[in-house]
Amino acid sequence: MQITLINRTNSPCEAYLPFFRKIAASAENILKISSDCELSVTFVRSRTIHTINRDYRGIDRPTDVISFAINDNRFKGETAEEAKDLGDIFINIDYAKKQAEQYGHSLKREVGFLFTHGMLHCLGYDHMKPKDEKEMFALQDQILDPIISRKK
Secondary structure, three states: OEEEEEEOOOOOHHHHHHHHHHHHHHHHHHHOOOOOOEEEEEEEOHHHHHHHHHHHHOOOOOOOEEEEEHHHHOOOOOOHHHHOEEEEEEEEHHHHHHHHHHHOOOHHHHHHHHHHHHHHHHOOOOOOOHHHHHHHHHHHHHHHOOOOOOOO
16 A cells, blocks of 8 residues: 655654554455555644544544545546545544553554554444444454554
């Protein structure tokens, strides 16, 4: 999977790119998806994700991760190149730091979890119904746990 990383923070988030590639390779293997897919990941702060959440989801508060899956908006005449694009993930580094501390694991684990969660949304998974939540959360664990421990 080709991953484009954009850092809109003053944190050294570019260092996560090799980690994201490992997670993507795990997902490709487990989910049997093509390795020529593309995904964009943007690191932002709470203020920015709050605006995105309010403007695009109608929820007036910050959150940890937001995904915009391209497959939700596929159209008949798109090219093969366009079909490779899975979507965009926005990760709130401020929330990632807080949640890592709250859950008692490393920041790297939390950022990896948020990336995996967003990637699965871009691949069409959701957690709106209990059955779907169980499937998506099990996949998150299956993809991420072999790569990084839940412990600090």
